[in-house]
Amino acid sequence: MALDVPNLEVAIATIHTLPQVQFWKVGLELFCASGPIILDVLKDQGKRIFLDLKLHDIPNTVAAAARAIAPYGVDFVTIHTATGLAGLKTAQTALGESSTQLIGVTLLTSIDANTLQQELQIPLDPATYVERMADLAHQAGLAGIVCSPQEAARVKQRCGEAFLRICPGIRPLGTATGDQARSLTPNAAFAAGASYLVIGRPILQAADPAKAFDDICRSLI
Numbered sequence: 521m522a523l524d525v526p527n528l529e530v531a532i533a534t535i536h537t538l539p540q541v542q543f544w545k546v547g548l549e550l551f552c553a554s555g556p557i558i559l560d561v562l563k564d565q566g567k568r569i570f571l572d573l574k575l576h577d578i579p580n581t582v583a584a585a586a587r588a589i590a591p592y593g594v595d596f597v598t599i600h601t602a603t604g605l606a607g608l609k610t611a612q613t614a615l616g617e618s619s620t621q622l623i624g625v626t627l628l629t630s631i632d633a634n635t636l637q638q639e640l641q642i643p644l645d646p647a648t649y650v651e652r653m654a655d656l657a658h659q660a661g662l663a664g665i666v667c668s669p670q671e672a673a674r675v676k677q678r679c680g681e682a683f684l685r686i687c688p689g690i691r692p693l694g695t696a697t698g699d700q701a702r703s704l705t706p707n708a709a710f711a712a713g714a715s716y717l718v719i720g721r722p723i724l725q726a727a728d729p730a731k732a733f734d735d736i737c738r739s740l741i
């Protein structure tokens with residue numbers, strides 16, 4: 521679950537409201553507000569951690585950032601695949617013996633074909649662009665990628681089962697799509713080959729977040 525909340529106090533309250541959640545994603549908003557202390561809070565409670573910092577810089581800088589992140593002992597950390605092969609490789613090497621798995625963000629799930637082709641002037645459809653980025657991440661030795669559930673099946677077929685497909689852009693029926701442009705329901709996402717689903721607002725903004733979480737889990741059985 522995405523712990524997309526504004527500060528440490530709200531984060532702690534949210535973790536207590538949803539004790540059944542075992543794997544939390546800490547993103548830019550919370551990490552900038554709280555710093556690494558939120559990681560200690562989650563570790564003290566035995567939770568798994570996905571640190572979604574989406575590194576994107578020159579190879580020397582992403583490697584230095586990865587070296588600084590390694591001692592946190594999180595499960596996953598993200599880097600944009602558009603960093604390029606050299607940056608992906610140096611970041612992967614910089615994590616060294618750490619158990620943290622490096623995950624490449626291929627194409628943000630908020631980007632649709634029109635934005636990709638007209639605004640960003642990339643002459644590919646999203647699925648083809650994601651495939652290219654998945655290939656780069658695979659070649660660089662990363663553990664997997666973030667992609668939309670709409671591309672999960674193609675990436676699984678291309679890069680193999682062991683290469684993780686972590687999918688945000690998850691929207692249970694009847695929930696607002698918001699800024700997510702390439703989404704699927706939880707059930708359809710797993711059926712398409714997602715290894716992990718990342719879900720934030722459909723649970724956090726529900727009238728009863730614990731019920732929303734349980735309903736999603738039940739929909740997967």
Ligand SMILES: O=c1ccn([C@@H]2O[C@H](COP(=O)(O)O)[C@@H](O)[C@H]2O)c(=O)[nH]1
Pocket residue numbers: 522524547625627628629630666667688689690700718719720721722
């Ligand atoms: O391509 C991406 C990469 C990361 N995210 C993150 O996932 C969650 C999704 O939250 P929702 O509220 O369920 O939309 C959020 O933290 C994003 O930063 C993504 O959506 N797409």
